[in-house]
Amino acid sequence: MTGKRDIPWLLASPGILLVTLVALLPAAILIVKAFQDVDTGALTLENFQAIFDSKIFGQAFWRTLRIAFFVTLVSVIGGYPLALLIARANPRYSLVIFVIVLFPLMVSVVVRTFGWVVILGPAGIVNEALMGIGLISEPLTMTQNEFGIVVGETHLLMPYMVLALLSVLRKLEPQLEEAALSLGANPLVAFFRVILPMTVPGLLSGVLLVFSLAITAFATPLVMGGARTPLLSTLVYRYALTSYDWASAAAVAFVLAVIAVAFVAVQKTVAWMWMSRHEF
């Protein structure tokens, strides 16, 4: 017997099955492995002890946070004006800008990233141009380091910020800004005192998206950062597939998950505090 209430569950069951098989189950196995001795299978914290003692983990840990921070920062600074432009421009132009902004999401990650290698590499057009006008004499190192990773990830993740901001900017009544202008606020003051506070919810969800995607990104750091600048995500890969050290890989992956969950918790708290203070 199936009642009406069972129908959504029935329809969702293939999805639920898939998620359980390919996401939840492996994640559970991973967590268990992170706390297990490889040989005996006994519960232990030694895996964590080992990675915390290694220098490369510490570097990757802080580098991951640092890069995610800068990617988020640049996405906000660059994405806000873009979102504002799309929301305000005449519909014909705004569609064109919108498509250009979303374009990175439609290109294969490998193609996009190698594109950046060509542009930023030692013989890339940026270095050629800078040396051509005599600004520098030696090529700048812009790939195989953190700078390259930040550029590549920002390119990929800024569209998420723009989308999140657009969702709130499009709902904003233009009269609010006009009211502020009529009351004596110049456009800059009107932006910071009226528009910006109204878009904080969108800004917060954009930050959540971009930051969590930035700390877990894999292909971009691998190509743009190379072997000398591992992040937690690439470190997992290295432990698991280069040194076959599954215990360490599981421990690093667990730490990465903890960072992600902690960040979500912080973001939700900030959002909740802001909303309740401003009676949204």
Next chain:
Amino acid sequence: MTSDLTTDGGSSDAAAVALQDIGKSFGETEVLKKVSFHARKGEFLTLLGPSGCGKTTSLRIIAGFEEATSGNVMFGQTSVNDLPPWRRDIGLVFQNYALFPYMTAAENVAFGLKMRRVPKAETATRVKAALAQVGLAGYETRHPRHLSGGQRQRVALARALVIEPKLLLLDEPLSNLDAKLRGEMRYELKNLQRATGVTTIFVTHDQEEAFSLSDRIVLMRSGEIVQYCAPDELWSRPATAFAADFIGVENLIPAHVTAPGQLTCAGGLAVTPTTVGFAPGAEVILGLRASDVAIQPRGSTGLPATILDGEYRGRERLYRLAVPGLERPVLASAPSDIAFDGEVTLCLPPEKMMVLHDDR
């Protein structure tokens, strides 16, 4: 058409705000065609007209949100064409209130004072007084979402008035309120405007609001001024058939001037209005209010007519009557305590007949 301009000699010396030959085009579309009007100091001026007539664009040009394609906007003796909105010193109230949702009522009202760097203590006193003036004392810490529509509009009014603006601009501020509240707010708006003496420009499509609030009315249509005069003049002497139609003159009958002072209506009926003002040969519209058409029992002197139907309107009944010699039925109202039926006599008073240029 701009009859009132003649009474003050066309000078705008006393004008607090004046539009001089303002033209505005959006691309190919001309939304304002050389519009000129002015509001005297302390005056309540209404821009009235159907949607798309250019009234809101005029208001936005005065506020500085739109730039005129040609012409001047004058505040007193100075042109403000190059002055941005935030330097124009205007109070603005929108149809949708446009209150800052994350600020309390008091913070909303204080916004303009903050922008003017008014000291904190003075701001607090003035905000309190402004909220009290609109009847919202004690609502200081409420957020807009916890206020009713009428209360929001009062906060918006207080916010616009607390800065003591040179000019108050109202963009259909009553349209979002329900009928009963609209009547109350209309009354309060008028009192507030009288008490503060602020020069006010009010935009509406509602002729009733325009009549009850205004010192003068600018009736607009497709970017042009149709009539610019006091409410009683617009009521009794609409300038054209469009004006008459817009203010609700029920009977608008196409007619032809046959001889000096002589009209023949479509259908053949001949009438002799007291004033005609058109030379023989002109095609005109004969306007007559339903309340000016008298219905009498058959046998009295007048036109024989047949009642087609009657609509009960409370105090009165509105009848549709077939009149021999007229193509379309005539509308006439009579007190509802006497019910007419069948054959009656109609009296069309010549002194109430308006002979109008057909611009519809």
